[in-house]
Amino acid sequence: MPANWGYVLAAYGLAAVTLLAYWRHLARRARALTTRRSVRTRAA
Amino acid sequence: MTRALGWLAVLGLVAGLAAGFGYAPSEAVQGNVQRIMYLHVPSVLTAYLAFMLVLLGSMGYLATRRPRWDRLAGSAAEIGVLFTGLTIVSGSIWGKPTWGTWWTWDARLTSTAVLFLVYVGYLLLRNLIDEPDARGRYAAVVGIVGAINIPIVHFSVKWWRALHQPSTILGPEPSPLAFPLKVALYVNIVAFLLLFAYFLSRRIEIARLEEETA
Numbered sequence: 001m002p003a004n005w006g007y008v009l010a011a012y013g014l015a016a017v018t019l020l021a022y023w024r025h026l027a028r029r030a031r032a033l034t035t036r037r038s039v040r041t042r043a044a
Numbered sequence: 045m046t047r048a049l050g051w052l053a054v055l056g057l058v059a060g061l062a063a064g065f066g067y068a069p070s071e072a073v074q075g076n077v078q079r080i081m082y083l084h085v086p087s088v089l090t091a092y093l094a095f096m097l098v099l100l101g102s103m104g105y106l107a108t109r110r111p112r113w114d115r116l117a118g119s120a121a122e123i124g125v126l127f128t129g130l131t132i133v134s135g136s137i138w139g140k141p142t143w144g145t146w147w148t149w150d151a152r153l154t155s156t157a158v159l160f161l162v163y164v165g166y167l168l169l170r171n172l173i174d175e176p177d178a179r180g181r182y183a184a185v186v187g188i189v190g191a192i193n194i195p196i197v198h199f200s201v202k203w204w205r206a207l208h209q210p211s212t213i214l215g216p217e218p219s220p221l222a223f224p225l226k227v228a229l230y231v232n233i234v235a236f237l238l239l240f241a242y243f244l245s246r247r248i249e250i251a252r253l254e255e256e257t258a
Binding site: 012 | 075076077079080083084087126129130133134137138140141239243246247249250253254256257
């Protein structure tokens with residue numbers, strides 16, 4: 001069986017990119033909503 | 045609490061990589077490509093857990109109409125779709141060098157694709173309905189019906205003749221894995237469950253903020 005490291009790297013690389021992108025999406029969304037809430041609280 | 049979970053997940057993932065690439069040896073038949081198992085199996089188990097929580101949240105919402113159950117279901121579904129996607133992609137990459145194909149309409153692969161599409165549909169449905177109670181009720185029905193797919197996916201390799209190997213763990217027979225491979229797999233499963241708990245905690249908080257600012 002050949003080493004096949006390329007497949008291993010592709011699988012782990014894609015997973016890492018996907019999980020980091022989701023983490024970043026959550027962080028941005030949370031920040032945007034927290035800002036929106038504090039703007040509303042100040043305006044009220 | 046959420047931050048601590050995040051750091052625990054990071055530590056778990058680092059330990060998982062060390063166990064999968066440092067501690068566990070190259071598998072005798074498949075060679076290094078078998079190391080994809082430490083990503084593939086934890087991903088699908090995390091997805092199972094996520095969709096079980098969708099079922100729980102959906103039943104809880106229909107029984108009580110409390111928004112927190114709907115938040116749990118919607119948040120778990122989103123993360124479940126993420127991990128099912130990772131399962132399909134990592135399995136496809138693993139399939140090419142071992143089976144000679146990226147994809148085949150095998151019972152396990154097909155039922156997993158159906159599971160993925162059902163919950164993508166669940167998320168689309170949630171986005172289509174603005175009224176919170178109607179969204180919660182309709183989504184709960186899909187969430188409960190969709191959960192029927194979980195045992196179908198898991199037992200598909202027993203119920204039908206499949207190219208996919210039988211369950212490595214959670215099967216009726218003892219696991220065929222050698223000890224170091226089993227240790228690496230369990231470390232990665234714990235790491236993925238910690239990551240899931242972290243994502244779920246953050247996603248539920250976002251869902252609560254979305255309701256507050258709607």
